[in-house]
Amino acid sequence: MMLTALILVSATNYLNAFNAFPIWLHPPSLRREVSENNLVLEGSRIRTTGSLLSQSESRASYHIEEVNTKRRALDVRVFRGFSESPADYISNQFNEEGKNIISEDEAVDLLMPHYDENGRYTKMQPNQDQEVFFAAIYNPDNSDTNADSRLFEDTNGVIGVVSAQLRQQSPFIVGSSVNSTDHTNPAVQIPSPHLYLANMRVHEKLRRRGIGVKLLSAVVEYANKLREKYQGNLPIVLSVDNDNTAAIKMYENFGFEYMEKNDVFRMMIFRV
Numbered sequence: 001m002m003l004t005a006l007i008l009v010s011a012t013n014y015l016n017a018f019n020a021f022p023i024w025l026h027p028p029s030l031r032r033e034v035s036e037n038n039l040v041l042e043g044s045r046i047r048t049t050g051s052l053l054s055q056s057e058s059r060a061s062y063h064i065e066e067v068n069t070k071r072r073a074l075d076v077r078v079f080r081g082f083s084e085s086p087a088d089y090i091s092n093q094f095n096e097e098g099k100n101i102i103s104e105d106e107a108v109d110l111l112m113p114h115y116d117e118n119g120r121y122t123k124m125q126p127n128q129d130q131e132v133f134f135a136a137i138y139n140p141d142n143s144d145t146n147a148d149s150r151l152f153e154d155t156n157g158v159i160g161v162v163s164a165q166l167r168q169q170s171p172f173i174v175g176s177s178v179n180s181t182d183h184t185n186p187a188v189q190i191p192s193p194h195l196y197l198a199n200m201r202v203h204e205k206l207r208r209r210g211i212g213v214k215l216l217s218a219v220v221e222y223a224n225k226l227r228e229k230y231q232g233n234l235p236i237v238l239s240v241d242n243d244n245t246a247a248i249k250m251y252e253n254f255g256f257e258y259m260e261k262n263d264v265f266r267m268m269i270f271r272v
Contacts, residue, residue: 074118
């Protein structure tokens with residue numbers, strides 16, 4: 001029960017057509033974040049050596065959460081580089097006597113003015129659906145060193161993220177076919193509705209340890225819960241840059257299939 005992929009604009013039409021597409025159809029390298037939920041999956045053991053976390057091996061584990069609090073949504077934003085941490089923010093907020101003037105909860109509220117208590121972005125456009133984020137959370141154990149703990153301190157343990165967005169309408173996509181080099185092929189339509197997967201990222205020191213696969217599994221679990229409303233048909237669609245070979249390999253091994261691709265990026269689909 002896996003997927004197929006799609007893709008967009010041919011090389012000759014790409015630049016002209018790019019700005020006409022909704023932002024979510026832009027290739028990952030050019031797409032910006034529009035927004036940002038407790039499903040728990042136990043992850044495999046993270047085994048690291050000196051070049052990763054510390055000179056001694058760490059046996060800490062991780063789990064996957066659906067992001068559903070404002071604080072965890074902030075942790076995800078910090079991990080993705082969109083915000084400073086509450087601790088960093090507080091350190092810059094002192095009164096004349098040099099004392100902290102805000103609490104951590106107040107810092108979270110100030111850093112997340114457009115998010116509700118469930119961690120949902122409140123400034124979505126009327127035609128946009130909410131993104132749901134899933135995060136891989138590091139679980140330290142008693143053998144962790146201080147250096148290990150500090151490595152994920154700013155992100156409050158977040159070591160990987162992915163988002164999923166239910167999309168009720170599907171645009172036509174201009175692109176070259178997987179089976180042809182002819183760039184004049186007719187437009188292809190993404191299945192509607194579908195779950196759009198984006199923002200996949202794992203901490204650079206913890207890659208190739210199955211975390212990305214666990215995040216994908218969480219999205220599939222989420223899709224399985226939603227598909228009862230859509231007569232069992234809710235494919236997962238993603239786009240990935242052609243030079244992101246590690247991610248492409250992971251998606252292929254997971255069961256994603258190609259529908260369309262061009263010289264810049266490709267789209268893939270997984271049929272749940």
